[in-house]
Amino acid sequence: MTKANLKKIKEKLLAERDILIDKLKDNDLSIDDSETPDPADLAVRNYSKNVMLAVSENESRQLALIDEALRRIEDDEYGLCQNCEKEITEKRLEAIPWARYCLSCQELVEQGLLDEEE
Ligand SMILES: [Zn+2]
Structure with a gap:
């Protein structure tokens, strides 16, 4: 990879x-729980809370x-596969x-054949 390309990627x-x-930052979970909500309301709130949590997890x-x-x-190790070390x-x-x-190692990950390091 050329230096110019690397620079572009870094900017990206x-x-x-x-x-x-x-x-x-926007996913601030400060939902106002001070008032006593009715159960249906609570369910909706919990649902959106969970959705937001899932989003921020991603x-x-x-x-x-x-x-x-x-x-x-x-x-200087950018662009090498973390599994097979190919470019x-x-x-x-x-x-x-x-x-x-x-690409080929990614396929293995998606098939569950390769353990992704955390
Ligand atoms: Zn690979």
Whole structure:
């Protein structure tokens, strides 16, 4: 990968990181529970709370992946598959700059044949 491309990817990662941090801030779970809600209301609130939690879980996870990718750029290890250590194609990195695995290893992950490190 050329330095120019790497720079572009880094900018993309940083921009994506900002968006995620903003989203996570918006997902503030401060729902006003001070009044006594009726059970139906409570169910709705719990539901939206769970949805929000699930969303922020995804976002936190993605944020961790982005941080990891940025760290790998600093360490000059960016673009190598975390499993087989082959280079991940630039096309794939352009689409998913925080990808940890090459396409074939990603398939293994999706089939549950490869344990993803946390
Ligand atoms: Zn691989």
